[in-house]
Amino acid sequence: MPIEVNGKTLETDEEGYLADLNDWEPAVAEVMAKLEDCELTDEHWEIINYLREYYEEYQIAPAVRVLTKAVGKKMGKDKGNSKYLYGLFPYGPGKQACKYAGLPKPTGCV
Amino acid sequence: MADFDIPEIKEYTPVPDIKEGVMAHSKPYVAKPDFQEPLGYPGELVENWEQKALDKLDDLRGKYRSLQVFLDSCVKCGACTDKCHYFLGTADPKNMPVARQDLLRKVYRRYFTFAGKYFPKLVGAVDLTKDVLDEWYSYYHQCSQCRRCSVFCPYGIDTAEISMAAREIMDSIGLGQKYCNEILVKVGKIGNNLGLPGPALVDTMEGLEEEVEEDIGVKVAYPVDQEGADILLITPSADFFAEPHVDGLIGYGKVFHEAGLTWTVSSKASEAANFGMFIGSYENMQSLAMRIREAAIELKVKRIVFGECGHAWRVAYSFLNTLAGPFDFLDPNYPVPQHILEITKDLIDKGKLKFDKSENDHMTLTFHDSCNVARATRIGDEPGSQFTTPREVIKAVCNNYHDMEDGTIHDETFCCGGGGGLLTDDLMEIRVKGALPRATALKNVTKNHGVTHLAAICAICKSQFTKTLPYYGFTMDQVVSVHQLVSNAIILTGQETE
Numbered sequence: 153m154p155i156e157v158n159g160k161t162l163e164t165d166e167e168g169y170l171a172d173l174n175d176w177e178p179a180v181a182e183v184m185a186k187l188e189d190c191e192l193t194d195e196h197w198e199i200i201n202y203l204r205e206y207y208e209e210y211q212i213a214p215a216v217r218v219l220t221k222a223v224g225k226k227m228g229k230d231k232g233n234s235k236y237l238y239g240l241f242p243y244g245p246g247k248q249a250c251k252y253a254g255l256p257k258p259t260g261c262v
Numbered sequence: 263m264a265d266f267d268i269p270e271i272k273e274y275t276p277v278p279d280i281k282e283g284v285m286a287h288s289k290p291y292v293a294k295p296d297f298q299e300p301l302g303y304p305g306e307l308v309e310n311w312e313q314k315a316l317d318k319l320d321d322l323r324g325k326y327r328s329l330q331v332f333l334d335s336c337v338k339c340g341a342c343t344d345k346c347h348y349f350l351g352t353a354d355p356k357n358m359p360v361a362r363q364d365l366l367r368k369v370y371r372r373y374f375t376f377a378g379k380y381f382p383k384l385v386g387a388v389d390l391t392k393d394v395l396d397e398w399y400s401y402y403h404q405c406s407q408c409r410r411c412s413v414f415c416p417y418g419i420d421t422a423e424i425s426m427a428a429r430e431i432m433d434s435i436g437l438g439q440k441y442c443n444e445i446l447v448k449v450g451k452i453g454n455n456l457g458l459p460g461p462a463l464v465d466t467m468e469g470l471e472e473e474v475e476e477d478i479g480v481k482v483a484y485p486v487d488q489e490g491a492d493i494l495l496i497t498p499s500a501d502f503f504a505e506p507h508v509d510g511l512i513g514y515g516k517v518f519h520e521a522g523l524t525w526t527v528s529s530k531a532s533e534a535a536n537f538g539m540f541i542g543s544y545e546n547m548q549s550l551a552m553r554i555r556e557a558a559i560e561l562k563v564k565r566i567v568f569g570e571c572g573h574a575w576r577v578a579y580s581f582l583n584t585l586a587g588p589f590d591f592l593d594p595n596y597p598v599p600q601h602i603l604e605i606t607k608d609l610i611d612k613g614k615l616k617f618d619k620s621e622n623d624h625m626t627l628t629f630h631d632s633c634n635v636a637r638a639t640r641i642g643d644e645p646g647s648q649f650t651t652p653r654e655v656i657k658a659v660c661n662n663y664h665d666m667e668d669g670t671i672h673d674e675t676f677c678c679g680g681g682g683g684l685l686t687d688d689l690m691e692i693r694v695k696g697a698l699p700r701a702t703a704l705k706n707v708t709k710n711h712g713v714t715h716l717a718a719i720c721a722i723c724k725s726q727f728t729k730t731l732p733y734y735g736f737t738m739d740q741v742v743s744v745h746q747l748v749s750n751a752i753i754l755t756g757q758e759t760e
Contacts, residue, residue, distance in 0.1 A: 215504075218466055219517040262456065262725055
């Protein structure tokens with residue numbers, strides 16, 4: 153199902169992930185979050201931005217421990233755990249946050 | 263929480279009153295040409311698919327004698343009808359194993375048996391139509407190939423082999439499942455199901471080294487592509503990526519470290535899982551297995567050890583040698599391959615590992631036997647060692663343990679509900695419903711024996727449970743890896759202890 157962002161129509165796959173990574177802009181995350189009744193706060197954006205940076209370097213979303221460690225460093229040790237991340241992204245940081253960040257969905261036995 | 267009804271947990275899982283067709287809508291996403299063609303399949307449904315499908319069925323029953331026997335030998339005794347977790351969880355009669363088999367059997371009869379050719383109605387034979395194909399696609403993706411039904415079948419008919427054949431037929435006419443086939447393409451390109459490239463793997467493993475050192479003050483290596491290591495560890499890529507899997511991986515590293523064994527993972531064969539089995543494709547299964555062989559040769563290792571992954575262990579234990587052997591370049595003093603639990607158990611038996619079991623005292627454990635391990639392999643030399651080895655390791659590192667009830671463990675174990683290529687969000691309804699019998703047994707052992715955590719030795723089981731058990735009132739952190747328990751309790755030489 154395509155989504156409308158700033159007057160542009162962007163292709164997504166069956167599960168709502170952006171078909172073309174290059175189509176991403178911050179408004180994409182806002183639109184996707186709205187579709188899932190999620191309001192993006194600064195905390196959400198910290199995660200989304202980190203995912204994009206990591207993907208840029210490694211062509212994959214960070215593993216959960218890489219992510220929690222980075223979050224812990226940046227936002228305080230009490231936040232460097234998956235409980236905190238699930239609080240922000242109840243459908244799973246790997247999947248929901250990746251979607252908002254325009255990254256492909258992690259596949260496999262996860 | 264869900265757009266479907268979540269079954270209610272009762273004291274035991276009753277055989278439900280049948281509800282015809284309630285799961286007919288369940289269909290996974292179809293693979294796009296990008297995920298079909300690299301695997302040797304047509305990109306989309308071919309024009310003369312009926313004939314192609316029949317040709318493939320004919321080919322497969324010639325290639326696999328078992329398939330021919332299974333198609334011929336069912337006597338409709340009914341022993342399997344209430345044995346499938348998907349039937350118990352959905353009440354859809356087509357999820358009875360015999361009915362699932364019959365979806366293919368009725369077509370086989372129509373075209374390949376005398377009675378079916380001339381008196382189809384008498385023997386329940388039908389033409390292969392689009393409706394039949396749609397039913398195949400739906401119900402052969404409601405089978406986790408767990409083989410519980412085959413334990414109860416007096417003829418030993420293995421529904422898993424029938425569902426594998428059906429999927430192979432569908433792939434060969436251009437109707438593949440997105441989840442499995444996308445993953446298979448990824449392994450072929452990148453080396454693992456996740457698509458985790460070498461540099462990311464190195465970064466992830468370095469992070470684990472730091473984490474362990476911060477935690478216990480011992481530098482434990484988590485090496486990637488280290489030539490000349492003793493052991494090549496083949497583990498599911500979920501172990502690098504997800505929780506609680508990664509805690510198991512941390513545990514393997516600690517065991518190797520304490521035993522003085524050098525080891526490495528390979529960026530080329532960074533995956534234990536072999537989805538080639540799920541789609542019944544010998545060729546794809548083999549090409550994945552060959553990556554392991556090549557990595558072992560390139561890295562000049564002496565042994566191959568598999569991490570905690572259910573179907574990978576079946577492929578490794580039962581088929582690795584025929585798929586990718588002979589492994590005569592490895593050290594002949596060790597079995598090929600070995601399971602990580604065999605290594606840990608052997609070290610425990612020899613008194614080479616020290617544990618502080620009280621580190622796991624905040625938990626009372628139970629163990630979930632993974633289908634492929636339980637019904638197709640051993641973990642050790644003795645019959646039944648696939649049941650005893652993991653339990654003995656858990657009991658060596660934990661003070662509190664209680665099994666779930668008979669009929670739900672060992673060779674009668676219930677599938678987690680997500681095996682066989684069904685671990686995908688588009689099949690969430692069948693996954694949640696299929697988890698009912700396991701959730702019921704877990705609830706009982708929780709209530710009656712104070713069990714707090716479920717330990718598993720399969721990446722799929724772990725992911726499936728963390729996702730689906732919350733639908734039944736559990737929390738995701740109640741699922742643990744067996745080597746996570748080992749990791750909690752092990753005391754490494756030089757470790758800081760309070």
